[in-house]
Amino acid sequence: MNARQRPPAEFAGRSSCRALWEMTLPVALYSPGELMVTAAAREIADGELVFVGMRLPMLAFLVARRTHAPRSIALYENGTIRQTPSTEMLYTMGDPANLCGATQCGQMLDVMGLLQQGRVDVGFLGAAELDRFGNLNTTWGRRDGELRRLPGSGGACDIACLARRTVVLLVHDRSRLCERVDYVTSPGYGTGNGWRRAQGLPEGSGPSAVITTLGVLRFGSDGEAYLASLHPGVSVEQVLANTGWTLRVADELVETIPPSGQELAVIREFDPHHFWTRSDER
Amino acid sequence: MSAESKLMTMQEAIERHVRSGSTVLLGAELEQMIPFAAGHELIRQGRRDLTLIGPISDILFDQLIGAGCVSRVMAAWVGNASAGLGYCFRRAVESGIPRPIDVVDYSNLTMALALHAAALGVPFLPTYATLGSDLLKKNGNLREFRSPVSEEKLVAVRSLRPDIAILQVQRADAFGNAHKWGSLGVAVDGARAARKVIVVTEEIVEPSVIASDPNRTLIPGFLVAAVVNEPWGAHPSPVQGYYGRDHAFFAEYHEQTRKLGDFEGWLARWILEVPGRREYMKRLGPSRIERLSVREHAFSRPADFGY
Numbered sequence: 164m165n166a167r168q169r170p171p172a173e174f175a176g177r178s179s180c181r182a183l184w185e186m187t188l189p190v191a192l193y194s195p196g197e198l199m200v201t202a203a204a205r206e207i208a209d210g211e212l213v214f215v216g217m218r219l220p221m222l223a224f225l226v227a228r229r230t231h232a233p234r235s236i237a238l239y240e241n242g243t244i245r246q247t248p249s250t251e252m253l254y255t256m257g258d259p260a261n262l263c264g265a266t267q268c269g270q271m272l273d274v275m276g277l278l279q280q281g282r283v284d285v286g287f288l289g290a291a292e293l294d295r296f297g298n299l300n301t302t303w304g305r306r307d308g309e310l311r312r313l314p315g316s317g318g319a320c321d322i323a324c325l326a327r328r329t330v331v332l333l334v335h336d337r338s339r340l341c342e343r344v345d346y347v348t349s350p351g352y353g354t355g356n357g358w359r360r361a362q363g364l365p366e367g368s369g370p371s372a373v374i375t376t377l378g379v380l381r382f383g384s385d386g387e388a389y390l391a392s393l394h395p396g397v398s399v400e401q402v403l404a405n406t407g408w409t410l411r412v413a414d415e416l417v418e419t420i421p422p423s424g425q426e427l428a429v430i431r432e433f434d435p436h437h438f439w440t441r442s443d444e445r
Numbered sequence: 446m447s448a449e450s451k452l453m454t455m456q457e458a459i460e461r462h463v464r465s466g467s468t469v470l471l472g473a474e475l476e477q478m479i480p481f482a483a484g485h486e487l488i489r490q491g492r493r494d495l496t497l498i499g500p501i502s503d504i505l506f507d508q509l510i511g512a513g514c515v516s517r518v519m520a521a522w523v524g525n526a527s528a529g530l531g532y533c534f535r536r537a538v539e540s541g542i543p544r545p546i547d548v549v550d551y552s553n554l555t556m557a558l559a560l561h562a563a564a565l566g567v568p569f570l571p572t573y574a575t576l577g578s579d580l581l582k583k584n585g586n587l588r589e590f591r592s593p594v595s596e597e598k599l600v601a602v603r604s605l606r607p608d609i610a611i612l613q614v615q616r617a618d619a620f621g622n623a624h625k626w627g628s629l630g631v632a633v634d635g636a637r638a639a640r641k642v643i644v645v646t647e648e649i650v651e652p653s654v655i656a657s658d659p660n661r662t663l664i665p666g667f668l669v670a671a672v673v674n675e676p677w678g679a680h681p682s683p684v685q686g687y688y689g690r691d692h693a694f695f696a697e698y699h700e701q702t703r704k705l706g707d708f709e710g711w712l713a714r715w716i717l718e719v720p721g722r723r724e725y726m727k728r729l730g731p732s733r734i735e736r737l738s739v740r741e742h743a744f745s746r747p748a749d750f751g752y
Contacts, residue, residue: 217526240553241475241628254527254692257476257628259683263743268628271475271500272561275554279573302550302579312538312548314524314531317501320552321574350577362577363589363598 193422195376196440197430198394199332200226201422202374203287206330210234211284212277214322219332220287221253222430222439229429238277240318242269252433275318278325281365286326288319290333292344295408296358296386297351297370299323299331300344316348323349324364328371335375341407352386359386377402379419380410387411394419450619451672455721458643458671459486463609465493468519470560470610470639472502473632476526477685478613478625479505480645482678485716485725488512498607500556500631503682504698507531508716511708513543519586519605521553527692528699533708542705550580555587555602557631562604563638569601576600610639612664613679615686616654617646621669624654624661627685633663641670645678647687658748675722680729680737688737 193201196219203223207213209232215224224237225248237245239256244267249260262268277283291313292300304313323329329349333339351370352358359369372391373380379392389411390402395418403410422430434440453461463469469487472479484505487495494516497506501522509515510523511533524531536542551559554574562570571590575581576598581589586603612632617623623644625632636642644664649672655662681691702708719725726734 239628241477241630243628254690254695255476257474257683257690259477259627259685259689262477262627262685265628268626270629270633271553271557271631272634275557275574279554312535314529314534315520315522315548315550316552316578316580317522318553320578320580321554324574324576324578347577347579353577359577363573364576365573 193427194437194440195394196437197422197427198419199374199376200430200440201426202379202419203330203332204230204426206328206372207232207235207285212236212238212282214238214240214274214278214283214286214318214326215256216287216289216319216322217256217317218289219439220289221256222433223287225249225433226426226429230423230425236266238274238283240271240274242271242273243267244269244274248433252435252438254438275321278321281325281327281368283326285328285330285371286322288322288329288331288349290319290331290339290349292339292341293331293333293373294341294344294351295388296353296355297331297373297382297388298344298347298353299349299351300346302348303346305338305341305345310345319349323351323370325368327368329369331370331373333373333375335377335402336405337407340375340405352382355386377405381413383411389413390416392417392419395421448620448666451621451666451669452619452649453671453673455482455486455645455673455675455678456490458673459483459490459492462641462643462670463487463492465495467492467608468496468498470498470607470635472499472505473610473612473635474628474630475501476503476690477627477683478632478679479503479682480611480613480678481505481680481682482675482722482725483611483643483645483673484509485719487514488712488716498556498605500551500553501526504531504695507533507702508712510534510537510546511543511702512712512716515546516544517547517549519549519551519556521551521556523548525695525699527695532702536705549584549586551584552580555580555600556605557634558602559586559605560631560634560638562602563606564634567604569603571599571601573599605638607635607639609641609643610635611643611645612636613645613684614664615646615684616648616650617644617664617672618650618652618655618666619672620652621664621666621672622652622655622662623664623666623669624658625663626661629663636664636668642668643671643673644669645673645675647676647678647684649674657750659750660748677726677734678722686739686742688739691733691737
């Protein structure tokens with residue numbers, strides 16, 4: 164399939180994304196991390212309020228802000244609100260370069276309050292494990308059958324509960340994409356079919372995309388994940404073999420559009436030594 | 446001024462105000478302004494059975510846990526923000542090395558609300574966050590309830606009152622009135638929630654400097670038990686306007702603490718063999734200090750408080 168013939172379904176109807184698709188040029192060399200950052204950036208529409216997490220999403224926001232979403236605004240859980248990209252690469256949201264020139268340096272509750280009000284359009288999350296219904300685990304991971312202690316929620320549980328959409332980034336393998344997570348750090352669609360509302364979570368909230376090293380998953384109205392897009396060079400069989408449950412596949416499966424020259428330039432400007440994008444493990 | 450100076454050394458401040466068994470709030474501002482110098486003094490003075498409280502703590506919690514000072518952690522995240530896992534945390538939780546610890550898992554918002562409740566003097570505050578999660582099932586300080594004014598499900602977050610909050614600031618007077626800038630995390634609530642506050646400051650200034658910009662006074666001195674003038678007290682975390690984040694130090698810590706024996710070497714080299722910050726800075730070396738120093742100042746425009 165040649166994805167260049169028509170824009171993927173998720174871009175349809177969004178003029179800014181459509182324009183972005185049209186100017187996409189094939190670029191031979193990019194890392195899986197760079198492709199993930201680009202795919203994540205495209206989940207941000209112009210003018211949106213974005214809860215930016217750590218690691219790859221920090222770069223995704225910078226890419227979106229500098230390309231198709233120049234009016235998007237970043238919220239960071241330490242209390243920072245930024246309307247302009249920082250001037251250098253960030254290792255953490257608290258780096259002096261992220262605070263100098265910020266619109267506001269406030270308290271955690273200032274930004275978390277906006278999140279809880281339902282004003283935040285999209286939040287980004289990393290995860291050690293994700294299951295069929297988009298529930299995330301960053302507390303107790305399983306490696307070789309043994310439970311290993313992971314760092315915990317941070318703001319992930321809050322974002323997963325309260326943001327209108329959440330976008331998840333993770334490495335695609337069978338141990339990470341599992342039938343059921345051992346510990347629900349950050350709720351997705353629970354067991355599906357109205358589970359979020361039954362828990363009391365805000366209406367219309369929940370995971371909207373999972374960007375992995377192999378493709379992009381989205382969610383049906385029943386809350387179950389399906390394969391929506393394949394990264395270039397990846398086969399459906401490869402995705403299924405690396406997923407710990409029988410993953411549904413979209414009827415209109417598309418190919419993930421590679422990073423454009425402009426998107427790669429922004430990524431490499433802010434991550435010149437590939438600290439975040441050299442490997443997909445980060 | 447009739448108030449008495451609260452200035453003292455880090456050694457005195459920890460000796461006088463932090464007992465073994467205390468609950469201690471550290472790292473209230475997330476990845477910046479983490480009071481590493483104070484944490485290192487807690488380790489040197491051999492405090493035990495501490496309960497650590499904080500949203501995320503970067504590697505300071507990991508160090509205190511590895512040194513055997515901690516019996517319980519109440520936090521949203523424990524690890525190394527730019528490098529990944531905290532190996533001491535993992536060893537303690539999984540294998541009880543150097544001692545078993547109890548972990549009470551929060552999210553950032555529920556931790557912020559727990560401290561905000563204490564700062565407001567109420568027993569709990571409500572939120573939708575953690576509904577449907579295992580944090581809600583496992584953490585006894587989070588309880589589901591029905592809203593008394595609507596039919597919604599909510600989570601009651603129990604107030605959390607640390608015995609002591611240790612907070613890093615840019616400048617303070619000798620009485621503890623402190624100016625602080627940059628992103629604040631839960632520091633403002635932390636100062637009000639805690640029974641006692643130790644202020645660690647980059648600079649001591651006259652009270653008139655504090656009074657010149659009262660919006661920037663985030664900790665009123667009457668809440669403060671001790672003021673410690675400790676330049677570079679937050680290294681390797683950054684203090685806005687004073688020094689940057691030593692990213693390499695976090696990466697080195699990650700590499701040098703993977704194995705228990707390696708951590709013990711790290712602990713000796715950077716904490717146990719070091720009597721205080723002055724010697725610590727010597728070990729860092731002038732070129733590293735130079736590299737982390739502010740390259741280009743960015744002063745805010747003064748606010749006119751005239752009338």
